[in-house]
Amino acid sequence: xxxxxxxxxxxxxxxxxxxxxxxxxxxxxxxxxxxxxxxxxxxxxxxxxxxxxxxxxxxxxxxxxxxxxxxxxxxxxxxxxxxxxxxxxxxxxxxxxxxxxxxxxxxxxxxxxxxxxxxxxxxxxxxxxxxxxxxxxxxxxxxxxxxxxxxxxxxxxxxxxxxxxxxxxxxxxxxxxxxxxxxxxxxxxxxxxxxxxxxxxxxxxxxxxxxxxxxxxxxxxxxxxxxxxxxxxxxxxxxxxxxxxxxxxxxxxxxxxxxxxxxxxxxxxxxxxxxxxxxxxxxxxxxxxxxxxxxxxxxxxxxxxxxxxxxxxxxxxxxxxxxxxxxxxxxxxxxxxxxxxxxxxxxxxxxxxxxxxxxxxxxxxxxxxxxxxxxxxxxxxxxxxxxxxxxxxxxxxxxxxxxxxxxxxxxxxxxxxxxxxxxxxxxxxxxxxxxxxxxxxxxxxxxxxxxxxxxxxxxxxxxxxxxxxxxxxxxxx
Ligand code: UGA
Numbered sequence: 038x039x040x041x042x043x044x045x046x047x048x049x050x051x052x053x054x055x056x057x058x059x060x061x062x063x064x065x066x067x068x069x070x071x072x073x074x075x076x077x078x079x080x081x082x083x084x085x086x087x088x089x090x091x092x093x094x095x096x097x098x099x100x101x102x103x104x105x106x107x108x109x110x111x112x113x114x115x116x117x118x119x120x121x122x123x124x125x126x127x128x129x130x131x132x133x134x135x136x137x138x139x140x141x142x143x144x145x146x147x148x149x150x151x152x153x154x155x156x157x158x159x160x161x162x163x164x165x166x167x168x169x170x171x172x173x174x175x176x177x178x179x180x181x182x183x184x185x186x187x188x189x190x191x192x193x194x195x196x197x198x199x200x201x202x203x204x205x206x207x208x209x210x211x212x213x214x215x216x217x218x219x220x221x222x223x224x225x226x227x228x229x230x231x232x233x234x235x236x237x238x239x240x241x242x243x244x245x246x247x248x249x250x251x252x253x254x255x256x257x258x259x260x261x262x263x264x265x266x267x268x269x270x271x272x273x274x275x276x277x278x279x280x281x282x283x284x285x286x287x288x289x290x291x292x293x294x295x296x297x298x299x300x301x302x303x304x305x306x307x308x309x310x311x312x313x314x315x316x317x318x319x320x321x322x323x324x325x326x327x328x329x330x331x332x333x334x335x336x337x338x339x340x341x342x343x344x345x346x347x348x349x350x351x352x353x354x355x356x357x358x359x360x361x362x363x364x365x366x367x368x369x370x371x372x373x374x375x376x377x378x379x380x381x382x383x384x385x386x387x388x389x390x391x392x393x394x395x396x397x398x399x400x401x402x403x404x405x406x407x408x409x410x411x412x413x414x415x416x417x418x419x420x421x422x423x424x425x426x427x428x429x430x431x432x433x434x435x436x437x438x439x440x441x442x443x444x445x446x447x448x449x450x451x452x453x454x455x456x457x458x459x460x461x462x463x464x465x466x467x468x469x470x471x472x473x474x475x476x477x478x479x480x481x482x483x484x485x486x487x488x489x490x491x492x493x494x495x496x497x498x499x500x501x502x503x504x505x506x507x508x509x510x511x512x513x514x
Pocket of ligand 1: 259
C-alpha cells in the first residue's frame, strides 16, 4: 500500500451520518471510536449491525470489524483522549420556525472540554447554522485551557446511497483556517478514496467485496451519473470556515428549488397536454440545466431538505435578508401534496368515501427505511379522511410507518405490492422503489377491483399501462 496517513479518529454521534462515516473511515484503515449516548446503538454497532437500512453499510461495517478498526462507545474519555481528530456528527433539530438547535453540539463541546488532548482538531460535520464556528470556539474556550483547532467539513451524503457518497463523494469541502487542519482532513479522506477505488474496482478479497452494483442500487434514482475516475485532489475544495458553513444549505436549498421548479412546470403540463417527462428530459439535456433533481413528483421530504430550506429562510431573515424565492419554493412543495390528493379524489369520483385504495412506497425516497417528513406518509394522512380504507406497503419502511400510522383504524399493512392492491379501486405509487417499476401489471389488474393507477413519481410506462386497460394519471403527464 502506498504511503497513506492513518489517524485515530472520534466520530461523535452515531445517526445516519455518524454510523456511515465511522464505518467507512474504519474500513479504509483509520482507527475509529464511534461515540453515542444511546446504549442500543453502541451495542448494535459493536455487533456489526447498523441501526437502519442503508445499502452497503453492513458490508462496510464488517470490513471495519475484521480490521479491528472500529469501537463504538458511550465513553467520551475512551473516544477522544487518544484521538487526533473528532468529527461532530450530532443532530441539529429544527424548531417549527426553522431555527436549528445547537443543544447537542454544545453538549458535545462541554463533554469534550476536559478529555480532549492538547491541540486537538475538531471538525464540524453536522449541518449547523451560519456562524456556528464563532459560538462553538467561544463556548469551548471558556470551558478549557487546552489549545484546539476547529474546521468545517459539511457532508453531502444522500440516504439510499450514503455509503457510496461517503466513499466516493463528488466533492469534499474543507473549511479550515490553518494549513495543518486542512492537511489532516485532506489526508483522512485520501485514504478513504484509495480504499473506495479499490473497492468499486473489485480489488478486495472476495468476502470483503462491496459490489459497485450494491452501492449503485438506489444511487441512480433521480441522478444521471457518477464520476469515479476524477483524481482525489481534484475533488477537494478548500474554503474558509464561514463559507463551508453556508455551502451545505446552499446546495440543499438549490436542489429543492430545482425540484419545485420541475413540479411547477408539471402543473403547466397538466393544463396543456404536455408531458413533464418529455419536457424536463429535453430541457435537462442542456448540460447547463441537467436532469439530476429535475424530476417532478410528490415533492421533496426527508430529514434534510425541509429543515435546511426553512432554516435558510429563517437565518437569512435574521441577517436582514428576505429570501423570498426560497419561501415560494417551500410553499410550492406544500401544494404538491394537495395536488396529489385532488387527483386521487377525482379518480375515485363521488363514491370516494366508500373506496378501498392502496399506497405503494412510504419511505421519503427509495433505498431507505426513513419516513421523516415523508411526502408519501403525508399523502396517506390526508387521504385517510376521504376514503373507506387504505392498504399500504413499503419494502423497508413498514416498521417506521407502523409507528406513525399504526393507530389509524382505516389503515392496514400489506406484505407485498400485490397484496396491498387486492380489491383496491385505486393504487397510488408514492415512493419509486425500483421493485415497483416492473410489477406484474397484468396480475395487478387482475387483483384490483377497478384498474386505476395514480403514479405520483412518473416512473411507470403510461402507454403500456393504458394498453393493458388501466386508467393512468401521473404528475404533469
Ligand atoms: C439530501 C441531499 O441530496 C444530500 O446531498 C445532503 O447531504 C442531505 O440531504 C443532507 O442534508 O444530509 P437526502 O435527504 O438523503 O439527501 O435525500 P435526496 O435524495 O436528496 O431526496 C430528497 C427528497 O427530494 C426526496 O423526497 C426525493 O423524493 C425528492 N426528489 C429528489 C424529488 O422529488 N425529485 C428529484 O428530482 C429528486
